[in-house]
Amino acid sequence: MSCAAYDLSPIDWLMPRGYFDQVFIFPVDNAIVFTILRRGLNRLVEYLPYLLSGVVDQNSPSGSVRLSTPFQTVDDLISLGDCSAMLSYSTLAAAGFPPSALNSPTLRPSGTIQAPRGDPEAVFRAKVTLIEGGFLLCMIFHHSVTDIIGVQALLKLWAKCCQTDPVSITQVDISWTDRSLLHKSAAAVAAAEKFSKLKTISQLPETAPALIPLQDQPQLIISPPPAIHYETRIFNFSLRDMVSLKARINEYLSTKPYAAVDSSGHENDEEHVVWISTGDVLAGILWSATVWAESDGDRSDHVYATARIPVNIRSKHQPPLPPDYLGAAVLMTTATTLRATLLSLSHENNRRFSADCDEAALEALARVCAAVRKAIKRVTNSQIGQALAYTICQSDVGRLRLSPHHRGISIVSWACEDVDNLDWGKEIGHCVAVRILNVKAKRYPIILPCSQDGERLEVVASFDQPIMSKFQESKLIKRYCTWNQTR
Numbered sequence: 001m002s003c004a005a006y007d008l009s010p011i012d013w014l015m016p017r018g019y020f021d022q023v024f025i026f027p028v029d030n031a032i033v034f035t036i037l038r039r040g041l042n043r044l045v046e047y048l049p050y051l052l053s054g055v056v057d058q059n060s061p062s063g064s065v066r067l068s069t070p071f072q073t074v075d076d077l078i079s080l081g082d083c084s085a086m087l088s089y090s091t092l093a094a095a096g097f098p099p100s101a102l103n104s105p106t107l108r109p110s111g112t113i114q115a116p117r118g119d120p121e122a123v124f125r126a127k128v129t130l131i132e133g134g135f136l137l138c139m140i141f142h143h144s145v146t147d148i149i150g151v152q153a154l155l156k157l158w159a160k161c162c163q164t165d166p167v168s169i170t171q172v173d174i175s176w177t178d179r180s181l182l183h184k185s186a187a188a189v190a191a192a193e194k195f196s197k198l199k200t201i202s203q204l205p206e207t208a209p210a211l212i213p214l215q216d217q218p219q220l221i222i223s224p225p226p227a228i229h230y231e232t233r234i235f236n237f238s239l240r241d242m243v244s245l246k247a248r249i250n251e252y253l254s255t256k257p258y259a260a261v262d263s264s265g266h267e268n269d270e271e272h273v274v275w276i277s278t279g280d281v282l283a284g285i286l287w288s289a290t291v292w293a294e295s296d297g298d299r300s301d302h303v304y305a306t307a308r309i310p311v312n313i314r315s316k317h318q319p320p321l322p323p324d325y326l327g328a329a330v331l332m333t334t335a336t337t338l339r340a341t342l343l344s345l346s347h348e349n350n351r352r353f354s355a356d357c358d359e360a361a362l363e364a365l366a367r368v369c370a371a372v373r374k375a376i377k378r379v380t381n382s383q384i385g386q387a388l389a390y391t392i393c394q395s396d397v398g399r400l401r402l403s404p405h406h407r408g409i410s411i412v413s414w415a416c417e418d419v420d421n422l423d424w425g426k427e428i429g430h431c432v433a434v435r436i437l438n439v440k441a442k443r444y445p446i447i448l449p450c451s452q453d454g455e456r457l458e459v460v461a462s463f464d465q466p467i468m469s470k471f472q473e474s475k476l477i478k479r480y481c482t483w484n485q486t487r
Contacts (some may be wrong), residue, residue, distance in 0.1 A: 009179040040162030063398025089134030089250020125128035184389035273370035284369040289474035292346035306408035335375035339449035346474035
């Protein structure tokens, strides 16, 4: 690896300094799968040697990170476990692969969380756990190195490497790991705008606050909260219903374009929203249900509600980053709409969604979905450049966070991760479901990769018991969603 290969981008610096996990579930009962996956990983690190590296602090700017020189072997990256006496594929499948079944710490790869301070934090770990009738592949990714799109690109390569006669990947395109474009964009904008070492939030460019505000407030010492019992559930939405609802909303917007409100709650008449995606519809439903679940019944406080949404900037950056760019390439935006609109859609007295929604309900849902689409469109190449430039001009990027100013919820989508079409070779086949390890904390909705049957969109969420119960009582959730009673 060249010296430049150890550099991480300004976006990588701003990503959470920690790990996120995914669990792939396979219906293959054969101990040879570990050998195949290990062999494939051994091939993969020949193309991507940084997987053997770790994340370390760098001196300048303070709070930024880089990759260490490789210090591991493939055997450090992947391990094998056996839970066949406790877990059965058929039982998990019958229950809808509930997160509560994935609560054993033995499923998690080792050597990721408790690295001594100053030691490299592993970029990647994987663990194969055999179960009766199948196996689980739990993977841990360091967020300072990649995002969910980068994970998809990485897994495509690993799957190819696992095939008996692997599709030729004799050379991974260098642009997939080349972070220099982001550094060049940052430097060019900083020079053009005459940015220097900026110190205060008042000097943050107007186009950037919704992306990366400063954390200037002192850290407060807060007493730990009392023990809370959280429920993690998987919710199933019919893809056909979501597509049909999208078509109705788009037909409505074609005749009544919507001027979405901005982060200050003001309508922008300059650019109307005339089209939304299926993902926008699902995000709008989840936004309404979550605000409803967390409301205390008082509709008067906080006129506007916000939702934080990550945006993939690979195609928005100019020149574009490769679709298979392996680094982090996501910025945050904020959708804003009237809180009363969100509450009315989910309210228990709302009967409009008992069957097909009427025009008044359709208009309300259209406003919410259009706010999501408008927020995504708001992230432009100009804003990306401003955000990157502002970041590199900081003497301490640890004072920044990849989040807009807001007091609302977050909605994350992994739907773009096309895992069911990944062919891991004839001995392994295809993954049938993706889950996260059972969480014991609050987690706002995550839209999971599309189910293998292509008919369902799955969403995972974790709330305390009262909020989870109210979430399930949302009129939108009851109308468009089903869930397994097994948590």
